[in-house]
Amino acid sequence: MKLPNLVIYDSYLEPFATIITDRLQTAQNKENEILNGQSLSTFAQGHKWYGLHHENNKWLIRDWAPNATAIYLIGEFNNWQEVPEYELKSIGSGNWELILPNEKMTHNNLYAFSIHWEGGQGKRIPAWANRVVQDDHTKIFNAQVWAPEKEFKSLIYTPNVYLVNLDIDGTVYQSIIQDTQFHPVEEQLLHVDFLQTSDDKMVKVEIPVKTEGFAKGIRKGGKLKLNLRTLKVKALVKHLPDSININVDDLDLGQSYKVGALQRENLEFLNAKAVPVVTIMITRAARAAKVRKG
DSSP: OOOOOHHHHGGGGGGHHHHHHHHHHHHHHHHHHHTTTHHHHHHHHHHGSSEEEEEETEEEEEEOOOEEEEEEEEEGGGOOOOOOOGOOEEEETTTTEEEEEEGGOOTTTTTEEEETTEEEEEEOTTTSSSSSOOTTOOOOEEEEEOOOHHHHHHHHHHSSSOOEEEEEEEEEEEEEEEEEEEEEEEEOOEEEEEEEEEETTTTEEEEEEEEESOOOOHTOOOOOEEEEEEEEEEEEEOOOOOOOOEETTOTTTTOEEEGGOOTTTTTTTTOOOOOOEEEEEOOOHHHHHHHHHH
């Protein structure tokens, strides 16, 4: 390695030139070893490939350990024991990988690696762990499974509205989900706002719309179009229905059922009254049949 500029332009460092150069060379060698031909910016994105991820209803964990001879995932889910089904497989270039069914781990589980190498074995935290916690009593650090979005799937990816009991420091609060925020690119759940409810407090929520019956217009070749899949309502929690059911038996071709026509006891609809909730569209076939009949 050539003499670095910080030594060339600083005479006070000249006596230490050899030491400085050796240290810089060591750092350069280590960087080359880690990057393995890729750019530094690509390496900085390593957490997207390495570490623990929950994808396609499975757990996937990867790590880089070029000198390991065996790696086991240990944690609360297997009583911190080396179990064959939790053994990572070498996939080349020092990389190790393990894919587990969804039920093998869960949110909040503590975990670590048990790594074997020539002449030894030890426990360490995965290098790309995105959450590490310390035990208050033993002071030992461990990685922690942190996938809260997984726990919210049944609440968020559904048109239904659920009452949620939040346990905060031993106190349970009845609430509903008021708002959610997602990552703009990865569509990952980032934030959930809850609204505390009570028996005498009015709430505003969106209730799913369900149609029932067989419209006249459909019998004539029309097509049902649901313009609003949910309706915003205001009511006491005890009066919130699971869904807004609309009977479409009497709807003919081109007719709509508008918000203003909805009447439900103890329920106030907040959408504009002129907005059609469901419409029977006139298809080409229906139009042609109408012309032939006329």
